[in-house]
Amino acid sequence: MLFLKLFRESFIFAFDALRQNRMRTFLSLLGITIGIFTIITVFAAVDTFRGNLQTSVDKLGSKTIYVQKWPWGGFGDYPWWKYMQRPNASLRDYQALKERATTAEGLSYEISLSNRTLKFKSNSIEGAQVTAASHDYNKTWNFDLSDGRYFTENESTSGSPVCLIGSDIAEGLFPNQTASGKDIKVLGRKVRVVGVFAREGEDLLGVSSDKTLLLPLNFARNLVDIESDRYGPQITVRGKEMYSVTDVESELKGLMRSIRRLSPSADDNFALNKTTIISAQLDQLFGIVDVAGWIIGGFSILVGGFGIANIMFVSVKERTNIIGIQKSLGAKNYFILMQFLFEAIALCLIGGLIGLGVVYLGTLVATYGFDVKIVLDSGNIIRGISISVIIGVISGFWPAFSASRLDPVEAIRSK
Template identity: 65%
Template sequence: MIFLKLFRESFLFAYDALRQNKLRTFLSLVGVTIGIFLIIFVFSAVDTLKNNLQKSVNKLGSNSIYIQKWPWVNNEDSPWWKYLQRPTPKLREFDELQKRSQTALAVSYEISIDNRIVKYQSHTVEGAQIDATSHDHDKTWNFDFEDGRYFTEMESRSGSPVTVIGHDIAADLFPDGGAVGKALKIMGRNVTVIGVFKKEGSDILGISDDKEILLSLNFAKNVIDVQNASYNPQIVVRGKNGLSDLEVESEVRGLMRSIRRLGPNNEDNFALNKTTILSNQLDIVFNVLTKVGGFIGLFSILVGGFGIANIMFVSVKERTNIIGIQKSLGSKNYFILLQFLIESIVLCVMGGLFGLGMVLAVAALVKAGTDVQIVLDIKNIIRGISYSIIIGMLSGIIPAYFAAKLDPVEAIRSN
């Protein structure tokens, strides 16, 4: 009860300091508010980016290996001239991997055809991305359907003129709905829609099925050369459940070297890309953002802390006479010390709450403007408020100590 009474009194003193010296207190709280805002917002932004990255990884497959001509990550020392001379993955290699792989759950051959025009009656979509894949694409890639279905094995084998389209494509071509069963004009051929992908939205890697038009590889063979390098052909190997990406990668590397008849002294003339390559690179960026944001936030809090300490020294000076009276009536030193220490903490926590309010406001604006959900984890909120309490203790301990050590007679005479 004594502590609660002391806390209430200290809170009232803090409120009184805020009310009587609005500008001075406001300027001092700005540093704490901005600091807490930066700390919580930076950690929340990093969590949001990691969450979106994980969604991308889930689409690509955590143990999927992408056999391509170019690596996903390059640096200044990368021998790009060697990469340029590499052959693109071929259908023969795809067939051999299907036959010989022991670690693969599924293997698919995929190409991308960009900037195509798609028509349905008077509606036209320009710049559409058309992907043609072998039948096991649904096992190497994760997606959901809003309507319809995926290709049957017979449709894939026979190259039937059917397609699965993204949500945005369906919305543009069929504003009234009912895309399934309608015939589109794609690359000069009539193709029937059998499915519509569920809306995904864009993610950190720019991966989305919303603007995709998916065809079977055997249908595309009748229209274009699917092994043309301009279509960026790739082979995707999805490892069996329970196997690590390293086990799958090791087998795929050995098989590709064997299929391409590379000698022991020959370098790989293919790239084995996987999601961990991207996630590791992005983790480096996330760590830098966290450190920079944390440093700026802590610096702002420290500046605010000095402002709070200044308020507390002024508060001690203004209430010296009251302190003398309290001590002459029997108040202990710890009572005086806690009184000013709690006041300092209350002021810093107020700044922390203002900072948290700013984070919530920014998160709401971001969601309203971009449809991106900011991940506001409770641990980041606790971390920010904890920093406020720590800075409040550090800012108030010295003024509180001086207040507790005042001589009661001298303190009363100070008035």
């Protein structure tokens, strides 16, 4: 109880000192405000960007592996000249994996034809992404349908002229109409729309079905060379829930080496890409951005901390006589120390709260004014408050300690 009483009285003294010197208080907390604003803005922006990217990565599937020619990455030591000699994922690879893989929930062979024009009567869509895939595409990718249905197994096997389209394509070709059951022209052929993908919206990795048209692979093989390098053939494998992605990857590696008859000493001539590769690269990138945010904001906080320390020394000088009187009336050293320390902490805390307030207003402006959602989560709020308190303790301790060590007789005589 005694400690709480001293705490309350020290806080009242500190608050009264801040109230009586409003201009000085305002100027001294500017540095802290700018520093906290900078650090929290960087962290909030990075967290938001990281969250959006991770959402895009999650669309690819945490247990999904892509058998491709090129490994994901391309940074640092990337021997592209070696990868260029690799064969593409082939139908032979796909059929062999489908027969032998025991850890896979689904396998699909896919190709992509970019920037295609789609037509329906007088309406047309340019820049559509045309994808052709085997029947298990619905087992290897996450998607919902807003209208219609997925391909039947018979349609996939026989290569029927049917397709699924994204919501942007449906709105562009069939405004105020139902898309299912209508025929559109793609790759010079007429195909019937049997389903429409639910709207997903554009994400940061460009992973979206809104501008995608999906064809059965056996229909596309009559129009293009589905094993050509220009169409980026890949085999998408999604593992069963009971197996880890490492188990699935291990089995695929052994099977692919066996299918391609590679000797034990030979290097892999295929890539097994997974979302953890992207996540690791994102963590590395954002780690650098976080450090940059700390450095930039740290300079502002350092300047603000020196400013507050200087103000506190001035405050001690101005109140030396009062300190002497307090000590002569029985005030202990720790009471004087806490009084000035709380004043420094209060200054930094007010500056930090103002900085957080400005960041919060900025998130509202970005969200409602520019439709850019920036998240200011509780972690960043706690971080901002904690930094403010720590800077307050560091910058205020020495002035407070100096005040607590003053001789009461000499302090009373000072003017």
